Amino acid sequence: MIGNAISLKLPYDQRMSSALRIAQGKFGRVALLDMDRPLVRHAHPHCHVLLKVEGADTQFSVRDDLVPLTYDSAVLVNAWEPHAYAHDARRPPTIILALYIEPRWLAEFRPNWTASGRPGFFAQAAGAITPRIRVLADDMARAMVAEPGNRSLHETLLSALMVSVIERFTPWRETAVSLRDLARGPSIDRRIRTVAAQIKSDPGAVRQIDDLISGSGVSRAQFFRLFETSFGVSPRVYLNAARLERAVQAVSDSEANLSAISESLGFSVPAHFSRFFHDHAGSSPSGFRAVTRMPV
Known part of the structure; x- marks a missing residue:
């Protein structure tokens, strides 16, 4: 769980979802969201990873399926994949680390990761995370709270987190972007x-x-x-x-x-x-x- 040195339960004036912190850079953006109301069905031009940091277990609707978001599982949304936050009003709020990642930034790690900007990069909408992903997600959330303007630190932590997420949830060694693949699409x-x-x-x-x-x-x-x-x-x-x-x-x-x-x-x-x-x-x-x- 989150360490005792920094609490992520920041004060807010009324019961409605809010952004606790936002980190932005060439990687895209990362939002630390305190969620207690639904989001409408929408999509993003990036691959989108959602990790629970604190609070109640919850769920997202990805295309037509409800998928869980827990301390041990992530929600994985492909570029242009319709999804919505399906908050249960009977449950307490959930603090969510939401990653919106630019394909061009991921290509700096491996060229074929530009495929993150296309449908099908994540084969499934949810999956069990590794202990390393858990630690990296918590470290990222704490860094955003403790050092909100430290872009260098945020990008370093996010780099390690996204490499771990992609290696865990995608067949990245087989993912290729070639002229042949594009021509067949x-x-x-x-x-x-x-x-x-x-x-x-x-x-x-x-x-x-x-x-x-x-x-x-x-x-x-x-x-x-x-x-x-x-x-x-x-x-x-x-x-x-x-x-x-x-x-x-x-x-x-x-x-x-x-x-x-x-x-x-x-x-x-x-x-x-x-x-x-x-x-x-x-x-x-x-x-x-x-x-x-x-x-x-």
């Missing part, structure tokens, strides 16, 4: 690729999915079929993922006020943006901003 319709690029470049400009459909030149039914075949998620989930990543970047790195960020992302009312952010990231945008700007 499903191709993305040119019209759908154009729509996806439009969403990524300016998600706030997309007011209605119907606007994307009308500009694509395909029927509504064909649009949804082609999009889900290409990316594994619906256009709405893809749009929300793009909005969230843009929101996280703006909240963390810019000086813009939250109302301006809300408007730039297409939310007519700031409260709608705050609810969207909380339902997808597990924290209010103001709370998220506060913990990303803690001093070294």
Whole structure:
């Protein structure tokens, strides 16, 4: 269990999920989340690993299955794999270490780990962790609390943790990314690729999915079929993922006020943006901003 020197039970004003700490870098981001409410069904463009640090055992919905998150097991979510936090209101909160990892950073360890950005990198949605993963996860959580601005330390600990996770849960020696593999993979319709690029470049400009459909030149039914075949998620989930990543970047790195960020992302009312952010990231945008700007 967590050592006695540092308690992760930090005070909070009301019963709602919050970010205790956020670590960011070229690796992506790591969030230490105090969770006591569900998250909506969503997806990320990264591989996503969830580890319990403290509190009640809990569970996630990954695609259509409920999988446990305990002190001895991890939840493993592939890039663009729909998932949701299925909190049980009868249970106490859970502190979760949530890893959102960039494929390009993983490729610095082994080139074929760029496959982490594609479906199927993790063969299963949950699995028993090793004692080493347990120790590394606890060390990472304690370091984020004790030294919130120490990016070098965070990246060192995260490197060891992710190597252990991948070696435990993926057939990484057989995972290859070659031109032959890519050529054999499903191709993305040119019209759908154009729509996806439009969403990524300016998600706030997309007011209605119907606007994307009308500009694509395909029927509504064909649009949804082609999009889900290409990316594994619906256009709405893809749009929300793009909005969230843009929101996280703006909240963390810019000086813009939250109302301006809300408007730039297409939310007519700031409260709608705050609810969207909380339902997808597990924290209010103001709370998220506060913990990303803690001093070294």
